[in-house]
Amino acid sequence: MFDERSEQTRIERAIARALKEQPISRRLFLRRTGLVTASALSLPAILAACQAAPAASGGAATIRWANWPAYIDIDEETGGYPTIEAFQEATGHEVTYTEAVNDNEEFFGTINPALDAGQSTGWDLITVGGWLIERMVRLGYLQELDHAKLPNFAANGAELYKNSWYDAGNTHSVVWQAGITGIGYDRDQTGRDITSFEDLLDPEFAGRVGMFSEMRDTLELAILSLGVNPADATTADATQAQQKLLEAAERGQFRNFYGNEYYDELAAGNLALSIAWSGDITQMQLYDNPGDVQFVIPEEGGLRWTDNLAIPNGAANVDAVHQLINYWYDPAAATPLSEYIGYFTPVAGIAELIQADADEAREAGDVETADALDAVAATVNPTEEQIANTHEDAPLDEAQEAEWNALFLEVMAG
């Protein structure tokens, strides 16, 4: 059942897309960007990238990777993943890519019993949020990374994403992509610019507001609206934030508490505004919504998060997994990936490379692709202002986490 649920967002989007007309179809966009990225992803570049970590002596290996939906470049003509295919071709390894993570908590819930019993989770590489990395390191669930096998990370990793609070020295994880939790809104529906967390609680939008089912996202945004930095928040602050949410929830302010599926509700116009992830709104503007969808960091502050690559206990082919991790820190792979998914990239210099592709497209007379790439180039790095306006997750100990979960369940389940 959970495997099916993880397919949910992808299938739902596919059906929703089939049901409505779009100004630029994603497929068309891809065909265009594909032309540009094909040149960036030349075989020699990839071979060079993989030289540092020679293929495992045993030869080809299989890597089972659990990632989130809509987090990889897709060739919708073939259904394949161009960057992964290039890796497979260059190394001979096989990557079994699965969109198995829909929610950090839930994913942890599915692998915890195996890890607790010392068995394999069935995954060789997982992609999870920073706070979950901290928990899994604490529980001894992750293997240490061998940085000698990750020269690209040392060479190309952006300083902002190294050495974070949840994994000092990157001993167990490196960042996959990053983003901001803020507010997404459809200006046609709200009729005004949204600027503040309080707008989510405005009775004018009753029943058309989306919240997140991840406790940290929703509760910490509410904590920020009290003028408290989540990193310093006490349970008393969390309780005060909960009361604020509860009051709104009880008068029917929120349509529902969503995981990834808020995207479709917002794109379909069922929601006027919602808590949202930055990269999603970029994608929605480009592909899925003909209306006026905007992303804003609430003036009280937004949340800055990362998703991270890590190797769980019981993983097989650890050498090959290191090769794959190293591969993502090669600009030749990171550029086409970012051009497609548009989140913050932890690899330095990608914005410039996307810009170069945009210029190339413009010279070739493909204005539409050039405009789209220009837009992406502007979003793959946070601006100074965005960094100043956002905070990282609160490091919670186990008791605090249980208390906050109980507080949040009351808001979410009524």
Place this chain on the structure above:
Amino acid sequence: MLNRRGLIPFLFLLPGGAWLLLFFVVPMLLMLLVSLQEGSLSTGYSLTWNFGIYPEVISEFWEQFVRAGVYALITTVLTLVLGFPMAYFIAFRGGRWKNALLLIVILPFFVSFVIRTLNWKLLLADNGIVFGALKDLGLLDPAFHLIATPAGVISGLVYNFLPFMVLPLYVALEKIDRRLIEAANDLYATRAQAFWRVTFRLALPGVVAGSLLTFIPSVGDFINAELIGSRDTTMIGNIIQFQYLTANDYPAASALGFVLVALVLLLVAVYVRAVGTEQLTG
């Protein structure tokens, strides 16, 4: 004393009985033991015979228990009301189309449960192909929506579980001896009387089986409430899922699961007793 022939029925019970013992009774006992543990992720959980968890979870989540029961009950009644005429038509008027009609009833099962529910959600979206069209025609208030309401969740449950009601009803109706209805008519029963006193009574085993097959999965369902519902439609299945997967509170999740199974068994016992066990076996 049982002779060899008397033992044979019990031998037939053995494989199924062993299966139930291994995959139902043993897990239930394990669940009971987990519910009586205390601890946390890092310290691990250990058995402390903490029976206090039961009053605790019931007092905290009784509302969701009641809601699940009410939704499941409404679902059962609605599937019966919708399903009976369907089954009746197929059994009595289906003719050579019987098999084709039954196939149509079963057809949704060719698609997975979750995807069916998602399709339902898309179909009934605020501005989807049904309500969007009605709103464009001015036949519906623009603010109307079914998704994120209790009616929406129940509509999803009815949609998903309707075949479980139709099939047993069909089987029961199909095997009714038509001559009994003729006899009733010969004895001056009106058509309504003949239906109520002969057809419906003889179909009761199908009604009992169908309502059990609809009620039991509905009461524990969390997919419909999660995908179609809102915070005000949270059912007990959603709470169990949250406790198990998100809060990692295995004892509370197990206690809730155990209470749910016990309540369902109790309800089924009362129901079957009230209607009469012979109706189950026909």
